[in-house]
Amino acid sequence: MSVSLKQIRYFVAAAETGRISQAAIDLNVSQSAVTAAIQQLEATVCARLLERTPNGVTVTMEGSRFLSQGRHILAAVAEAVRDTQMSAGPLFGTIRVGVTYTVSGYFLPRHQMRFKASFPGITIELFEAPRDVLERALVDGALDLAVMLVSNLRDNAMLTSETLLRSPRRLWLAPEHPLTRAERVHLADVATYPYVMLTVDEAKHTSMRYWNNASLEPKTVFRTSSVEAVRSMVAGGMGIAILSDLIYRPWSLEGQRIETRVIEDEVPSMDIGLAWRRDTKPSEAAMAFRDFMRFAVAGVGPARPPVSMDHRHQAEEAIEI
Numbered sequence: 001m002s003v004s005l006k007q008i009r010y011f012v013a014a015a016e017t018g019r020i021s022q023a024a025i026d027l028n029v030s031q032s033a034v035t036a037a038i039q040q041l042e043a044t045v046c047a048r049l050l051e052r053t054p055n056g057v058t059v060t061m062e063g064s065r066f067l068s069q070g071r072h073i074l075a076a077v078a079e080a081v082r083d084t085q086m087s088a089g090p091l092f093g094t095i096r097v098g099v100t101y102t103v104s105g106y107f108l109p110r111h112q113m114r115f116k117a118s119f120p121g122i123t124i125e126l127f128e129a130p131r132d133v134l135e136r137a138l139v140d141g142a143l144d145l146a147v148m149l150v151s152n153l154r155d156n157a158m159l160t161s162e163t164l165l166r167s168p169r170r171l172w173l174a175p176e177h178p179l180t181r182a183e184r185v186h187l188a189d190v191a192t193y194p195y196v197m198l199t200v201d202e203a204k205h206t207s208m209r210y211w212n213n214a215s216l217e218p219k220t221v222f223r224t225s226s227v228e229a230v231r232s233m234v235a236g237g238m239g240i241a242i243l244s245d246l247i248y249r250p251w252s253l254e255g256q257r258i259e260t261r262v263i264e265d266e267v268p269s270m271d272i273g274l275a276w277r278r279d280t281k282p283s284e285a286a287m288a289f290r291d292f293m294r295f296a297v298a299g300v301g302p303a304r305p306p307v308s309m310d311h312r313h314q315a316e317e318a319i320e321i
Contacts (some may be wrong), residue, residue: 003044008070010037011049015067016245018262019056032229054183056264064250067279075114075296092121093285098125098134098146102201105227106247107165111296115289121287131202135159138277144286147293151271153200162290163273164297167246170260172230174237180259181234187265191216200225201236207242210267222271234258244270 014034024031034232042049049063059067069091091194099108104126112124127134128145131152137143139158150161152178171185179185187210195218198206204223211217221239226228231249242263250258274290276282282290 003041007037007041007099008073010034011041012067012070014038014050014057043266055271057261059250061277062249072220073108090121091119091284092290093283094125094263095121095285095289096125098137099128100131100148100201103147104128106149111293114296115292119288137273146275147199148275149270150273150275153275158278159275160278161273161275162228164270164293166269167244167266168269169242171240171246171263172234172260173240174235174248175257175259179181184264185261187216190240191218194221194239195219197223197229198230198243199223214265215233230252231258246270
């Protein structure tokens, strides 16, 4: 039995959303279709990729490895489709791209490598900085584009943005934590246990917004800008945390397991996207980068509506696999 692209796409959607039902909605198919595809995939690779729980599904260690490769496969297919539709010759130029910490560490590198392979004549100059610095640089013309957490974007008057990826936030906890046995987990439940607060990329301010909206406050025992520190402390049972799936890994550096649970209350996703100055006409190199990112991320996430392209590209709907 061979592995199909549909099976990979359905698995990636279920792994990223944490729920078969939500994956089915994003894919516009039935829940049974998603379940069957994943079961066929697991039978083919002879490994359990997802653990079924009352709150949804979590990725196993084998599933985590397959998820990384599955994303690469879907992105490569998206890139192949895009390349066959390009009608112009090679492009040349330099684009100045700003990135925030989370983007540079967990999102951009794999896309940047593929972009460089597809557009060897375009040089990308990367600048890592906090959100407010990137916004000022975009407004001042010091940057052409930024790949950042657009859910944190403030200057909507001067800047425009486009969301590429919505990464759900879930509860991280050690396997033996009492909340792993709860049928449903609410913020009120989380508030009763020691909490590890991530501060990088304005994570603290973002989290406190939804805590305040719920009229609750986490029992914070440690604040850190290090994702690995959060991972180690959560896996060691020192606290729990609510963080994005994008930065989730099922194991700490010490080899201890980390589990996730869906939060029943409204917790916003972490949205990664592109931002640029509203009244500036982008160069052909910048347009190529924007178009490339749209296609690349469409290959690893839920189906997206068609995007308009310039004269070098044809309009294409999100890849159906």
